Amino acid sequence: MALDLTERVRPTPTVALSSDYTEAMSMLASGVVMVTSRLDGRPWGMTISAFASVSDEPPTILVSLGSGTASASAILAAGSFGVSVLGRHHGAAARHGSTRGASKFLERFVDRHSRDSSPAIAGALAHLDCEVTEQISVADHTIFVGRVRNVRIAEGGEPLVYFRRAYRALAPCNPSFERRIPCLSS
Numbered sequence: 001m002a003l004d005l006t007e008r009v010r011p012t013p014t015v016a017l018s019s020d021y022t023e024a025m026s027m028l029a030s031g032v033v034m035v036t037s038r039l040d041g042r043p044w045g046m047t048i049s050a051f052a053s054v055s056d057e058p059p060t061i062l063v064s065l066g067s068g069t070a071s072a073s074a075i076l077a078a079g080s081f082g083v084s085v086l087g088r089h090h091g092a093a094a095r096h097g098s099t100r101g102a103s104k105f106l107e108r109f110v111d112r113h114s115r116d117s118s119p120a121i122a123g124a125l126a127h128l129d130c131e132v133t134e135q136i137s138v139a140d141h142t143i144f145v146g147r148v149r150n151v152r153i154a155e156g157g158e159p160l161v162y163f164r165r166a167y168r169a170l171a172p173c174n175p176s177f178e179r180r181i182p183c184l185s186s
């Protein structure tokens, strides 16, 4: 029987494309948020970067979560969720919320005094309470579209940034890049 050498030396296009895809996505610097919910009545959260503003009027956002995660199930059951925008000092919370297969209860990271309906990370740059208006199943993820019901904003603060699989902080604002709008101090 003839041996098909081409099959042996070349990875299948799907495998090559998949690793190139994740490598390509790692080149995009993004903010990091914690999607929060409740599990057995306790605060629970998952670290994600697939968060986007969809519309200002009415205020609408989306998040994309692995469909098999406990967070996706909790949001599906509750019909609501929270989004805490993480600051540069939230590395430990971000790692906690992204450890595969680990418990993601958030007691040690939440703001115990917050009046938000969803659990909020203490010191978050902003927190949004959202009600699910649509859920869309795409590949192995579920996109939750959320109507923003309440927003809380911190005074100042610097974001946590994720780039090339590492947490980073923003470089100082360079005034020479900003010809029209001066750097905002935080």
Ligand SMILES: Cc1cc2nc3c(=O)[nH]c(=O)nc-3n(C[C@H](O)[C@H](O)[C@H](O)COP(=O)(O)O)c2cc1C
Pocket (backbone or CB within 6 Å): 032, 046, 047, 048, 049, 050, 051, 064, 065, 066, 068, 069, 070, 071, 097, 098, 099, 100, 101, 102, 141, 162
């Ligand atoms: C910075 C960062 C961003 C992430 N963004 C997403 C995302 O947008 N959607 C997602 O499903 N998982 C994302 N993940 C992976 C999840 O955090 C991780 O797979 C999840 O917490 C595992 O949950 P599980 O233990 O319930 O499987 C991200 C991880 C990190 C470190």
